[in-house]
Amino acid sequence: MKNYRLESDLLGELQIPEQAYYGVQTQRAIDNFKISKTKLSDYPVFIKALAYVKLAAARTNYELGVLEENIFKAIQFACHELLEGKYRDQFPIDMIQGGAGTSVNMNANEVIANIALEYMGYQKGDYQYCSPNDHVNLSQSTNDAYPTAIKLAFLKMNQELVKRVERLVTAFRTKGDEFSGILKMGRTQLQDAVPMSLGQEFEAFAVNMQEEVTRLNSNADLFLEINMGATAIGTGLNSIPGYTPLCTQHLADVSGYPFTPAPNLIEATPDTGSYVIYSSSLKRLAVKLSKICNDLRLLSSGPRAGFNEINLPAMQPGSSIMPGKVNPVIPEVVNQVCFKVIGNDLTVTFAAEAGQLQLNVMEPVLGLSIIESITFLQNAIDTLVEKCIQGITANEDVCKNMIMNSIGIVTALNPYIGYKKSTKIAKEALETGKGIYQLVLEHQLLSQEKLDEILNPENMLNPTIHH
Structure with missing residues (x-):
């Protein structure tokens, strides 16, 4: 038999496991919300963000004279314990929940209070000495503490995501350098276009992803505006004069991020605009990354009946029935x-739109959607770099033969013989199977010397002067 302690709230008494550092409101959330099976404990970055917020609030309350020194020191100790990664298993609540994040806030308040109580020499649950509500949550509401913590978590997670994207940029750029001397056909609408180098193609992938670093960072900066001191709806009821700027500064000091107070706390409390725009930058990254993975799958298609211009590392057998088949499983999973x-971005959009009056109660699903997106992208990019990009090799002969047999190189003749004659040559090449080079000479449209100069693929990789 487990040992329990009794705790009570406005709905009555509940049995809490004796060893648990959480309390009655966390237990109700455990009982009520069996939804996603994704727990707060799965995201230590969020737990640490809550600890930073509670630490900043406690320091502010102590300096403003409304929190006794012994209780402040105990809360400070508890917050540092969480920041060191301890007590992670004491955050067992589902990330999807009703109540606008109250369960998350109270989970943090209860765990911090009970750690503080033991630090002070009392038993867990002796809340007269350190209360989750009266002391840990002093001068706060879920409606300012929860969104502030989740914004801090997003900022930390964005830093890690940006590192992954920059690593991907480096991987593409390395391949761009490696493949700089390999000529191939470019394509538009899946039809032959004009020559390029395989290096240029991979360098373009690098630049494409580098743009996302700038976008992610600039949009994440919107999370630096917070509403600490707003309490319930932004009026600041139950906080004290001077709390907002001082708490914001303390949070900036302990976290290392330059937080600023929102200019209007009533506006800021229900506003989820920063979530929407940051989620849109995650979607933009995803759209562009998926397009690149589509390209990698096309370029490596084959090996005998596809493009076969590049080889992706073989990661596993590709079929239970077709011997020898290897599939591009890494781009597929990305x-x-x-x-x-x-x-997830669509979920964020709906959740943000669903705000009503002075609060948006959909922040739990809003927050989880963004946390999920960042986490998935981090893991996917690591996988793509390590198990795909770094091991790509080029089929140089295939690339060269496609150029030499392509009708697309006729485009280079436009400035010299005109579009109409170029079109006629292209049509004849298609109908007869003859090469562009042969037909231009047969029709005496250019000298062989001039033709060799024009159709040298290396001369078609950059703008040229036409004579």
Whole structure:
């Protein structure tokens, strides 16, 4: 038999496991919300963000004279314990919940209070000495503490995501350098276009992803505006004069992020605009990353009946029935992650739109959607770099033969013989199977010397002067 302690709230008494550092409101959330099976404990970055917020609030309350020194020191100790990664298993509540995040806030308040009580020499649950509500939650509401913590978590997670994207940029750029001397056909609408180098193609992938670093960072900066001191609806009821700027500064000091107070706390409390725009940057990254993975799958298609211009590392057998088949499983899994991120962005949009009057109660699903998207993208990019990009090799002969047999190089003749004659040559080449080079000479449209100069693929990789 387990040992229990009794705790009570406005709904009555509940049995709490004696060893649990959480309390009655966390227990109600455990009982009420069996939804996603994704727990707060799965995201230590969020737990640590809550600890930073509670630490900043306690320091502010102590300095403003409304929190006794011994209780402050105990709360400070408890917060540092959480920041060191301890007590993670004491956050067992589902990330999807009703109540606008109250269960998350109270989970943090109760765990911090009970750690503090033991630090002070009392038993868990002796809340007269350190209360989750009266002391840990002093001068706060869920409606300012919860969104502030989740914004801090997003900022930390964005830093890690940006590192992954920059690593992906480096991987593409390395391949761009490696493949700089390999000529191939470019394509538009899946039809032959004009020559390029394989290096240029991979360098373009690098630049494409580098743009996302700027976008992610600029949109994440919107999380630096917080509403600490707003309490319930932004009026600041139950906080004290001077609390907002001082608490914001303390949070900036302990976290290392330059937080600023929102200029209007009533506006800021229900506003989820920063979530919407940051989620849109995750979606943008996902859309562009998925497109690149589509390209990698096309370029490596084959090996005998496809493009076969590049080889992706073989990761596993591709079929239970077709011997020898190897599939592009890494780009495929990244595609699927991108679809999930795009779907999460739609969830964020609906959740943000669902706000009513002075609060948006949908922040739990809003927050989980963004946390999921960041986490999935981090893991997907690591997988793509390590198990795909770094091991790509080029089929140089295939690339060269496609150029030499392509009708697309006729485009280079436009400035010299005109579009109409170029079109006629292209049509004849298609109908007869003859090469562009042969037909231009047969029709005496250019000298062989001039033709060799024009159709040298290396001369078609950059703008040229036409003579």
